[in-house]
Structures are given as structure tokens and as C-alpha cells.
Amino acid sequence: MSDHFDVIVIGAGPAGYVAAIRAAQLGLKTACIDERLGKDGKPAPGGACLNVGCIPSKALLDSSKHYHHVQHQYAAHGINVSGPVSMDVDTMLARKDKIVKQLTGGVKQLLKTNQVEFFCGRGKLLPERQVLITDADNQQQQLSGEHIILASGSIPIAIPNVEYDGQYIVDNEGALEFAQVPQRLGVIGAGVIGLELGSVWKRLGSEVILLEALDELLAAADQDIAKTAGREFKKQGMNIRLSTLVQGAQVINGEVIVKLETKDGEESITVDRLLVAVGRRANTTDLLADDTGVSINQRGQIEVDEHCRTSAENIWAIGDAVRGPMLAHKGSEEGIAVAETIAGQAGHVNLETVPWVIYTDPEIAWVGKTEQELQQAGVAYNSGSFPFAATGRGLAMGDASGMVKLLADAETDRLLGAHIIGPNASELIAECVVTMEFAGCAEDLARIVHAHPTLSEAVHEAALNADKRAIHRAN
Numbered sequence: 001m002s003d004h005f006d007v008i009v010i011g012a013g014p015a016g017y018v019a020a021i022r023a024a025q026l027g028l029k030t031a032c033i034d035e036r037l038g039k040d041g042k043p044a045p046g047g048a049c050l051n052v053g054c055i056p057s058k059a060l061l062d063s064s065k066h067y068h069h070v071q072h073q074y075a076a077h078g079i080n081v082s083g084p085v086s087m088d089v090d091t092m093l094a095r096k097d098k099i100v101k102q103l104t105g106g107v108k109q110l111l112k113t114n115q116v117e118f119f120c121g122r123g124k125l126l127p128e129r130q131v132l133i134t135d136a137d138n139q140q141q142q143l144s145g146e147h148i149i150l151a152s153g154s155i156p157i158a159i160p161n162v163e164y165d166g167q168y169i170v171d172n173e174g175a176l177e178f179a180q181v182p183q184r185l186g187v188i189g190a191g192v193i194g195l196e197l198g199s200v201w202k203r204l205g206s207e208v209i210l211l212e213a214l215d216e217l218l219a220a221a222d223q224d225i226a227k228t229a230g231r232e233f234k235k236q237g238m239n240i241r242l243s244t245l246v247q248g249a250q251v252i253n254g255e256v257i258v259k260l261e262t263k264d265g266e267e268s269i270t271v272d273r274l275l276v277a278v279g280r281r282a283n284t285t286d287l288l289a290d291d292t293g294v295s296i297n298q299r300g301q302i303e304v305d306e307h308c309r310t311s312a313e314n315i316w317a318i319g320d321a322v323r324g325p326m327l328a329h330k331g332s333e334e335g336i337a338v339a340e341t342i343a344g345q346a347g348h349v350n351l352e353t354v355p356w357v358i359y360t361d362p363e364i365a366w367v368g369k370t371e372q373e374l375q376q377a378g379v380a381y382n383s384g385s386f387p388f389a390a391t392g393r394g395l396a397m398g399d400a401s402g403m404v405k406l407l408a409d410a411e412t413d414r415l416l417g418a419h420i421i422g423p424n425a426s427e428l429i430a431e432c433v434v435t436m437e438f439a440g441c442a443e444d445l446a447r448i449v450h451a452h453p454t455l456s457e458a459v460h461e462a463a464l465n466a467d468k469r470a471i472h473r474a475n
């Protein structure tokens with residue numbers, strides 16, 4: 001087979017493998033390269049998302065949620081679980097691994113079915129759109145491409161004086177693999193990973209301490225939602241310490257001593273395991289030879305324009321390796337847009353309507369602008385909100401914390417932002433994304449028939465409340 005391709009994709013995460021499949025669907029001869037091996041030593045395309053991110057974390061969130069519900073929520077339904085309830089961590093981890101294997105195997109199969117040629121190894125871009133692949137046995141081969149798509153993803157940020165050792169001081173990968181429930185789990189960073197993985201181990205019995213440098217929790221979220229989240233997490237017993245800077249950590253006699261700087265001065269805490277979750281950075285390590293013409297910006301990301309074109313001709317970059325939110329669905333949509341643009345079609349991703357979801361309990365989801373952003377930009381807006389506690393479905397489910405909050409332009413009524421904390425927020429946000437993509441208004445949401453009894457009635461009522469005519473609450 002010839003080693004010249006129409007499209008070569010480096011990285012088979014949700015950005016890269018989706019780009020490769022779409023390119024192949026459009027009739028382009030496509031190669032996809034990824035170096036990741038699974039626990040069985042076999043190629044495991046799917047990137048951080050399938051292997052050590054979105055999917056395994058959601059598997060553990062679900063297992064730990066069941067465990068927590070059996071202990072704390074079933075009694076209210078009249079279900080008596082007699083005898084002690086226990087968690088077999090090995091079974092929980094094996095279930096997670098099985099899901100990961102099923103999905104990475106599924107990606108391999110999808111690449112094959114779509115006639116994408118898959119290469120397992122490390123890809124390096126050379127000048128003239130040549131790509132050098134080095135496999136695990138150090139065997140090398142070279143491909144050439146009309147177009148190259150860089151989709152090398154991201155890796156965890158490390159902080160000074162806190163060295164990962166894979167056992168006591170870990171990143172997300174390690175925190176998905178604890179063989180036993182740590183008695184005390186310290187987490188540096190109360191961001192998305194800290195809150196999700198902190199929730200997993202808290203539900204299983206860990207004492208969880210989140211150490212957050214900023215003065216506010218979830219600074220990027222709407223602050224009404226962030227404050228509600230803070231209260232809920234506190235009720236669950238999560239110890240979130242804001243304005244706390246970690247200066248260093250050391251493992252001594254099987255314990256981790258963490259040195260902190262707080263507003264009250266310096267102090268130390270002792271934990272059994274320490275998760276570092278202070279953000280991720282673009283992974284461009286050894287990806288580019290000299291003279292490829294691809295620029296890297298000051299943040300270490302591959303520099304791209306709004307169509308994901310790099311500074312070098314016919315070289316594109318997508319996903320976590322470029323600007324914009326580090327989310328799987330954002331990378332996948334960029335992959336589709338780039339493949340379609342290469343094939344001569346129109347491809348486009350609207351970064352203004354990328355939804356965020358945090359899979360804690362309650363779930364948190366948002367799209368568009370926060371109230372703080374609108375205030376800072378001087379945009380006049382109407383706000384409508386509705387609590388799940390006033391929905392029949394939420395009460396029937398026994399899961400009625402949180403609310404929906406919508407922000408609409410005061411003049412045009414166009415929906416500018418939607419913020420949800422509560423049950424199934426991850427699913428409910430979708431109708432708000434659609435409304436925003438179609439340039440819809442709060443009035444559109446208010447006039448659409450929503451099934452009863454559903455949680456989506458909270459979205460409907462929040463839209464009515466934006467015009468001060470909600471039915472099931474005082475306006």
C-alpha cells in the first residue's frame with residue numbers, strides 16, 4: 001500500500017479519530033496515528049477521553065452514586081437494605097476497565113470499517129508534510145500527506161515542589177486507579193477534575209479536602225450556580241478550602257505532607273493520597289520537527305485561526321492542543337469541520353455555544369454567557385430562574401436540589417446564556433444549546449410545549465419567569 005495519504009491525523013482522541021472517520025467518509029485516503037496502549041498492551045485509540053478521562057470518570061461517578069444512594073437515599077423510598085453495605089473497589093475498577101476496553105475497541109473497529117489506516121506509534125511532523133512514525137519497538141516509517149491534522153491533545157499541568165509519583169501523588173490517571181479508598185484524599189484544584197473525582201472518593205468514604213488557590217469556587221461558572229454548588233458540596237461533607245495556595249508536598253512514611261499558604265499564614269496538612277488537578281496544557285512534546293512552519297503560542301498551544309488552520313499550509317490543528325475549551329465534544333466538532341473543509345465543503349464550529357457539564361451531584365451545566373460576563377460587557381439582560389424543588393418530577397424522583405437560570409437580551413429577548421444545577425442538568429442543557437444555535441429567544445422556550453411531568457418543565461418555567469409570568473412560582 002502507498003504511504004501517501006490525502007489526510008494524516010496525529011492523535012486518535014475524540015478530536016483526531018472523529019476527524020479521520022469524517023475525512024474517510026468524504027472519500028479521502030486517510031491515516032490516523034496514535035501511540036497509546038491499553039492495559040492489555042494493545043493499541044487503545046480514543047485519547048484521554050476514553051482511556052483516562054470522560055468515560056472512566058463517569059463510570060466511577062455512576063458506581064459511587066449507586067453506593068451512596070443505597071446508603072443514604074433508598075430509605076426515603078421505603079427500601080430497607082438490611083445489613084452493612086460494602087463496596088468492592090476491585091469490581092468497580094474492573095467494570096470501568098471493561099467499559100474503556102469496549103469503547104477503545106469500538107473506535108478501532110470504526111476506523112477499520114471506514115477504511116482509515118491506523119498506525120500505532122509516535123507521530124512527528126517533519127517539513128514538507130512528511131510524518132515520521134516510531135513504534136514501541138523503535139521501528140520507524142515515514143508517510144506523506146496532502147493535509148495533516150494535529151490532534152495531540154493535552155496533559156496534566158504539574159506544579160512546583162509537588163512531584164507526581166503515581167502512587168501517593170497522582171494525576172487524573174492515578175485517581176482513577178486507587179486500589180483502596182484513601183482515608184484522607186487531598187486534591188489540589190477545586191476545578192472540574194477535582195470536583196468530579198473528589199466526589200467519587202468522598203461517596204466511597206474518603207475524607208476529601210479540596211485546596212483551591214482562587215477566592216471563588218468555579219470562577220468560570222455563573223456565580224449563582226457556583227454558590228449553590230458550594231452549598232451542596234458542603235452539605236455532602238466536602239471540605240473546600242478557597243484562597244489556599246499549595247507550596248509543596250512530600251511523602252513521608254506513607255503519608256503526604258502538604259504545605260499550604262492561606263490568608264491566615266502557612267500551615268501543613270497530612271493526607272494519604274494527593275490528587276493534583278490544576279488544569280491541563282496542550283501536548284506538543286516532540287510533535288514538531290524544526291522548520292515545519294507551525295507556530296506555538298505563548299500558552300504552548302498550536303496557533304490556529306477560526307477554521308483550525310495553523311501557520312503552515314495544509315496543516316491543521318484541533319481539540320485540546322489548540323485554543324478554546326478543553327472538551328471532547330468541542331474537539332470532535334472541530335475534527336468534523338476540518339475534514340469537511342479539506343473536502344471542499346463548509347465546516348464551522350461555534351465556540352460560543354459549546355456546552356459545559358460537570359458530572360457532580362447535583363450536575364452542573366451551562367452554555368453561553370454568565371450574568372457576570374453580561375454585567376462586565378454592559379449588556380442589558382432579563383434573568384429568569386426556576387427551582388427543581390417546584391417541579392413535580394424532581395420531587396417524585398427525590399432529587400430536587402438546584403435550579404435553572406436563563407439570561408436573555410433585554411431588548412431582543414435572544415437567549416444569551418443558560419445555567420443549570422440539578423438532576424440531569426447534563427441532558428437538559430441540550431435544548432438551551434439548540435435554542436442559542438437557532439438564535440432563539442426566551443419566549444421561544446416559553447411557548448414550546450414541554451412534557452409533564454419532566455425536569456424540562458424547569459427550563460420552560462425559567463423562560464416564563466424571564467418575562468415574569470412563571471406559573472408555579474412567584475415572579
Ligand code: FAD
Pocket residue numbers: 010011012013014015016033034035036045046047048049050052053054055057121122123124151152153154172193283286287318319320321326327328329330331
Ligand atoms: P486527547 O483525548 O488528549 O487525545 C490525543 C491523543 O493523541 C492521545 O491518545 C495521545 O496518546 C495521542 N498523541 C499525542 N501526541 C502524539 C504523537 N506525537 N503521536 C501519536 N499519538 C499522539 N471532556 C468532556 O467533554 N466531558 C467530560 O466528561 C470530560 N471528562 C474528563 C475527565 C478527566 C479526568 C479528564 C482528564 C478530561 C476530561 N475531559 C472531558 C476532557 C477531554 O478528555 C478532552 O477534552 C479530550 O480528550 C480532548 O480530545 P483530543 O482528541 O483533543 O485529545
Ligand code: NAD
Pocket residue numbers: 159188189190191192193194196211212213214218244245246277278279280325326327356357358359
Ligand atoms: P480546571 O481548570 O477545571 O481546574 C483547575 C483548578 O485548579 C482551578 O480552579 C484553579 O484555580 C486551581 N488551581 C490552579 N493552580 C492551583 C494551585 N497551585 N493551587 C491550588 N489550586 C490551583 O482543571 P482540571 O480540573 O485539572 O481539568 C482540566 C480540564 O479538563 C478542564 O478544564 C476541562 O477542560 C477538562 N475536564 C472536563 C470535564 C467535564 O467536561 N466534565 C471533566 C474533567 C476535566
